[in-house]
Amino acid sequence: MFRNYFKIAWRNLLKHKAFSFINIFGLSAGLTCFLLIALFLVDELTFDGFHTQAGSLYRVVEKFTTATGKERTAGSVSFNTSAIVLKDMPEVAATSRLTTFGRVNVSAENNTTVFYNDYTTANETFFHLFDFPLLQGTREALKEPFTAAVTDKMAMKLFGRQDVLGRTIRVEDDSLPYRITAVVKIPGNSHIQFNVLFSEATSFSNPRFREFSSSDWTSTLFTTYVLLKDNKTANSTAARMGTLVMKNRPASADTRKSTFSLQPLKQIHFYPDGQDNERAQSGIMHLYVFGIVALFVLFIACINYMNLTTARFAGRSKEIAVRKVAGAMRNSLIVQFLAEALLITVIALFIALAAVQMLMPGFNAFTGKELSLDWHSDYRIWLGVLSVTALAALMAGIYPALFQSGLRPLQLLKNKLKLSHGHLSFRRVLVIFQFSISIIMMVATIIVFQQLKYVDGKDMGFNKEQLVVVDINSANVRRAATTIKNEYARLANVKNVTVTSRVPGEWKSIPQIKVSTAANPASMQDMYYIAADDQFLNTFQIKLLSGRNFLPGNELADSQYVLINATAAKSLNISQPSEQLIEIPAALFGDGLNTYDTPLRVRVIGIVNDFNFQSLREKIAPMVIGSPRLRVHRIDYFTARVNPVNMAETLKQMEGILHSIDATHLFEYNFLDKQWDLFYQEDKKREVIFLSVAFMTILIACLGLFGLATYAAEQRIKEIGIRKVLGASVSSIISMLSKDFLKLVLVAAVIAFPIAAWAMHQWLQDFAYQVGLQWWVFLVAGGAALFIALFTVSFQAIKAALSNPVKSLRSE
Structure with missing residues (x-):
């Protein structure tokens, strides 16, 4: 029919x-x-769902209030948080730590193939909690010092093949090579992404890290995951965790009050900063x-x-x-x-x-x-x-x-x-x-x-077109920054060059500082901070509203002076810059609250026009621009305004100048307008x-x-x-x-x-x-x-x- x-x-x-x-x-x-x-x-919707224990895995999230009264959320916590959780909380089956210390040069054992990569470490339990597919090696891959797991794609880049178990890679400034103990395949729908994962055991060979980790109760450096025996105990576990950490945190180390929560693994993709916010x-x-x-x-x-x-x-x-x-x-x-x-x-x-x-x-x-x-x-x-x-x-x-x-x-x-x-x-x-x-x-x-x-067409207070941003990836280049900058300025197609710690439209995090005036030191405000030289305003074509710019060739004398944007001037009640004294007691970076030995006292010499240094989703925030010699944030970029004619030749010349100082330095550059496009x-x-x-x-x-x-x-x-x-x-x-x-x-x-x-x-x-x-x-x-x-x-x-x-x- x-x-x-x-x-x-x-x-x-x-x-x-x-x-x-x-x-x-x-x-x-x-x-x-x-x-x-x-x-x-x-x-x-299935992000991180491929892990067999995904339903019982949680990320530890810390919420705290800064000294200025602002609430912040960190998706990473101190080193000892995971240690005390595993020791004193029987409902926790296992923990794992993941942290990134910055970027380093990673090369094959013969140093012929070099890549600039994050130096990310994980402890030995990482591959037991997260069952990423292992193409080679075992789950014990990160147990020993100077071992590393690489992805199949990174293995192809470094060696041209995937069967690289037992081969070695070298890392800039490390005398010993790292032995590859696992080759991993990372699915695209995983919030954890890496090219190379180094063993945390390596860090313990450094006495400074051992000393730091043994007393660390306050940093937000370590992304910490816990495996619970019973999911129903997540809320109570988080509450007890907070009590234990606050009890062990030295009162002199940090005055902030923290609360902890456990974020289910499958929610991290949608709430990467741990917050259920509007975004x-x-x-x-x-x-x-x-x-x-x-x-x-x-x-x-x-x-x-x-x-x-x-x-x-x-x-x-x-x-x-x-x-x-x-x-x-x-x-x-x-x-x-x-x-x-x-x-x-x-x-x-x-x-x-x-x-x-x-x-x-x-x-x-x-x-x-x-x-x-x-x-x-x-x-x-x-x-x-x-x-x-x-x-x-x-x-x-x-x-x-x-x-x-x-x-x-x-x-x-x-x-x-x-x-x-x-x-x-x-x-x-x-x-x-x-x-x-x-x-x-x-x-x-x-x-x-x-x-x-x-x-795309809004006036952002600066001109993002025809700007080439070159990364500073080594100490040698950083020390010779003035020489490189001067050599860049001599190129026929280069109009202006500046050296800065960050750039408008930054694809990394822009640090924040606390600022108070001499008249009201108790009232502190959070402001963003960029370290820049005397050519910053000219290169980015930012208008100086009043006062003066940093003086050319006067970097040392100007090291105790700062520029502020109009929004910061309004917040500090400064109408005309006349070397008013402001105090910077601390800098708030992505890795936590870092205080100086003594507060920095600087003077305001100029007010610049407001410019958008974040995406247009954010309103213009207060900004302080300080000298590279001010000990808040080190320089990280050269930015050159270039003539687009014969761009390839100009980039080749810039790379040559950089390699004349450091031949192993990778020439990483971005066109700033393209980076801004990534926001949208x-x-x-x-x-x-x-x-x-x-x-x-x-x-x-x-x-x-x-x-x-x-x-x-x-x-x-x-x-x-x-x-x-x-x-x-x-x-x-x-x-x-x-x-x-x-x-x-x-x-x-x-x-x-x-x-x-x-x-x-x-x-x-x-x-x-x-x-x-x-x-x-x-x-x-x-x-x-x-x-x-x-x-x-x-x-x-x-x-x-x-x-x-x-x-x-x-x-x-």
């Missing part, structure tokens, strides 16, 4: 080629979009939005099938009647129509799978992931694909099946069937839904484009996704509208014939057939506008500087939807208006 159902379904598919093509195209387009977005979401919530919300969009696109494709199938039911009315007269039960007719829907959906699925394979390389490049959908994929993904296919077939076919199978045979044979308003209203609701989604996506696309264009990389991805989905929803919705127009023309063919016989013009008939559909689009716009306005207002809240919502955006989106709808309907309307009335009236 089922075989016959599919035979009939196949014959009907071939008989009505145009309708079949539209149905298959719509469903395959919907499935392709759904599968791509679903793969992306599955990868995001993290926004990121998760975007994932949910994409998931809903994927379902909507698929649902819109299913709606098309409903519309097109019911639109051509008149052509099958006699077939249905004959089947019923011959004794066919309603259940068998429902199965027949569902079989047709299933056949079309399966064909669409195969086309969608082929499309996914073709689009996957570009999609991976776009998302920065390594997604795949093949026979090696997780069986649960394939179960999901089959389930979605069956659900799509059911959604697409159930209404036409119930509707067509319930028709009375006598009415069908006499061709006097009249649809109730309920059926027509239902189809109209579907079209309104389709165009509502389309208009929302169009509004979203336009506003995202506007905001990103605004961000995720937003640009959203823009492309919204644009693509908007295009697909409009395209699929137009197919649905075409189906409804076809249905309306078929149902009113005799009415049109009579009107033409009575003298109706072609334009009046086109207007008659089109206006009903345009009303549906107008209703869709009325529904879509407030939803789109709310959604995009929420998205814009991520930005401190934003374009806002403008009325013309909604007008353009609504007008575009109306035009597209009119263009789509016109084909059927014109065809019906130009048809010969004799043919339509002959059977009367």
Whole structure:
């Protein structure tokens, strides 16, 4: 029986080629979009889920209040936190520590291949808690000093092969080589990423580290993970942990009060800093939005099938009647129509799978992931694909099946069937839904484009174009910074050069300092800090509002002077710089609260115009610019304003100058404008996704509208014939057939506008500087939807208006 159902379904598919093509195209387009977005979401939502103990692993998070009263959260804690947890808390099965001490030169054993890499260490239990796939070696890989685990990709870079167990690598300034004890594969959906992982045991060979670690209760250097025996004890474990740490923390070491929490491993990807803040919530919300969009696109494709199938039911009315007269039960007719829907959906699925394979390389490049959908994929993904296919077939076919199978045979044979308003209203609701989604996506696309264009063109208080930033990666280069800077300045295509600790748009962390005035030393404020020389303002083209800049060649004399931005001047109540004394008692870095032996006392000599040194999501914060000789933060970059003509030759010359000082120094450089673009990389991805989905929803919705127009023309063919016989013009008939559909689009716009306005207002809240919502955006989106709808309907309307009335009236 089922075989016959599919035979009939196949014959009907071939008989009505145009309708079949539209149905298959719509469903395959919907499935392709759904599968791509679903793969992306599955990868995001299963981050760190591949570890077998993922459900019992937690990261220790410390929350504390600084001396200035600001609350901060650190996703890493002191060394002794993990030690005391394991010793005094029986509910903790194991702990692991991970920390990065900076970047070093890592080379193959023959020193011919050198890479600048993070020096990240982990203790010996790391590979027992985290079961990353080991291609070579054992879980005891980090037990001994001067051992390291490398990823398969890093092994290829260093040695050109992956079987490197037992080979050695060298690290800058370390006299002994490191033996490779494991080769690891790091999945893309892991929040822990490394190229080389060094054993923590190596650090204990350094007496300074042994001394530091034995008394460390206050730093936030060590990312600490705990494995609990019972997940239900997480909250109580965190509370007891805080009590133990505070009890052992020396009162003289730090006055801050801390509370601890345990963050589930699977949440770290969404809350990397340990905070459930607006930014993290926004990121998760975007994932949910994409998931809903994927379902909507698929649902819109299913709606098309409903519309097109019911639109051509008149052509099958006699077939249905004959089947019923011959004794066919309603259940068998429902199965027949569902079989047709299933056949079309399966064909669409195969086309969608082929499309996914073709689009996957570009999609991976776009998302920065390594997604795949093949026979090696997780069986649960394939179960999901089959389930979605069956659900799509059911959604697409159930209404036409119930509707067509319930028709009375006598009415069908006499061709006097009249649809109730309920059926027509239902189809109209579907079209309104389709165009509502389309208009929302169009509004979203336009506003995202506007905001990103605004961000790109906004005056940030400095000129980011034509700036080359060169990293300082060795002590030799740092000591010879003045010599290198002067040599860079002599190059023909270099206009200005400056040496700084950080740059606007920094891709590392910009340190913060505490600042108080001599008049009110007890009132401290958090401000950002950049160490810079006398050419900083000229190179970045930052305007000096009042006072003076650092003097050329006077670095030593100016070492006790600072510049501040206008926001800092307002915070400190300084209107004119006159060498006012301010105090810097401490610097707040990413690794914790670092105090000086004695507070630094400096004088304000200049106020500079506010400039954006963070993304435009953040408001301009107070900034202090100090001399490189001020002992807050060491220099880390050369920044040169260059002529873009013959850029490759200029970079080669700059590299040569650097290597004349240190031949082993890696020439790492970035174009600052490109680095700023990375701030908005995720937003640009959203823009492309919204644009693509908007295009697909409009395209699929137009197919649905075409189906409804076809249905309306078929149902009113005799009415049109009579009107033409009575003298109706072609334009009046086109207007008659089109206006009903345009009303549906107008209703869709009325529904879509407030939803789109709310959604995009929420998205814009991520930005401190934003374009806002403008009325013309909604007008353009609504007008575009109306035009597209009119263009789509016109084909059927014109065809019906130009048809010969004799043919339509002959059977009367």
